[in-house]
Amino acid sequence: GENVEQHPSTLSVQEGDSAVIKCTYSDSASNYFPWYKQELGKGPQLIIDIRSNVGEKKDQRIAVTLNKTAKHFSLHITETQPEDSAVYFCAASIGTGTASKLTFGTGTRLQVTL
Amino acid sequence: GAVVSQHPSRVICKSGTSVKIECRSLDFQATTMFWYRQFPKQSLMLMATSNEGSKATYEQGVEKDKFLINHASLTLSTLTVTSAHPEDSSFYICSAPPVGPSSYNEQFFGPGTRLTVL
Numbered sequence: 001g002e003n004v005e006q007h008p009s010t011l012s013v014q015e016g017d018s019a020v021i022k023c024t025y026s027d028s029a030s031n032y033f034p035w036y037k038q039e040l041g042k043g044p045q046l047i048i049d050i051r052s053n054v055g056e057k058k059d060q061r062i063a064v065t066l067n068k069t070a071k072h073f074s075l076h077i078t079e080t081q082p083e084d085s086a087v088y089f090c091a092a093s094i095g096t097g098t099a100s101k102l103t104f105g106t107g108t109r110l111q112v113t114l
Numbered sequence: 115g116a117v118v119s120q121h122p123s124r125v126i127c128k129s130g131t132s133v134k135i136e137c138r139s140l141d142f143q144a145t146t147m148f149w150y151r152q153f154p155k156q157s158l159m160l161m162a163t164s165n166e167g168s169k170a171t172y173e174q175g176v177e178k179d180k181f182l183i184n185h186a187s188l189t190l191s192t193l194t195v196t197s198a199h200p201e202d203s204s205f206y207i208c209s210a211p212p213v214g215p216s217s218y219n220e221q222f223f224g225p226g227t228r229l230t231v232l
Contacts, residue, residue, distance in 0.1 A: 043223040100211075102160070104157045
């Protein structure tokens with residue numbers, strides 16, 4: 001089955017700096033790659049996603065890049081703010097339709113310091 | 115839009131009792147819902163896929179007789195933890211991909227249910 005690896009496990013940046021989180025996946029058939037932000041005691045919140053027919057997607061301070069050849073994708077957060085502090089999960093899924101399962105990475109705890 | 119709710123948000127029960135957790139899609143229909151379990155400082159682990167009008171499919175290693183799933187309507191799925199034991203204490207989260215023309219399944223997650231078994 002699909003395996004998703006995520007690095008780093010923890011990341012500390014100063015406010016205003018950029019943060020980058022990287023994930024690799026094993027199954028070349030994966031075609032959907034969402035990123036989730038999870039705050040303590042809450043469910044994951046979808047913050048951005050990318051599909052296999054796109055190499056890059058940006059939404060304000062957040063961007064995601066996908067390299068299908070290397071089977072890795074990355075989350076980029078610019079101008080970080082204290083409210084960006086949370087755990088971030090990448091995920092990958094194969095196929096189309098509502099029954100496609102997500103395989104999650106192990107998570108990255110991001111801390112933005114003042 | 116795309117809001118998923120869970121009830122209760124937290125529950126404490128005695129060992130040996132059963133606990134039911136509800137997952138509702140508030141503003142969309144979902145023929146499929148997913149149930150995850152998350153232990154502290156760990157990732158989400160898929161337990162089972164809930165299918166409206168048919169049996170749930172369980173991931174390897176998940177006991178279907180212990181974790182009963184019922185998807186009674188297009189907006190409601192329930193997870194019942196039967197004969198709960200302390201090792202079942204965890205954060206249970208559901209998700210749902212909206213039914214629609216999208217060819218990829220965006221999943222929207224509920225806020226989670228914290229289960230503590232004494």
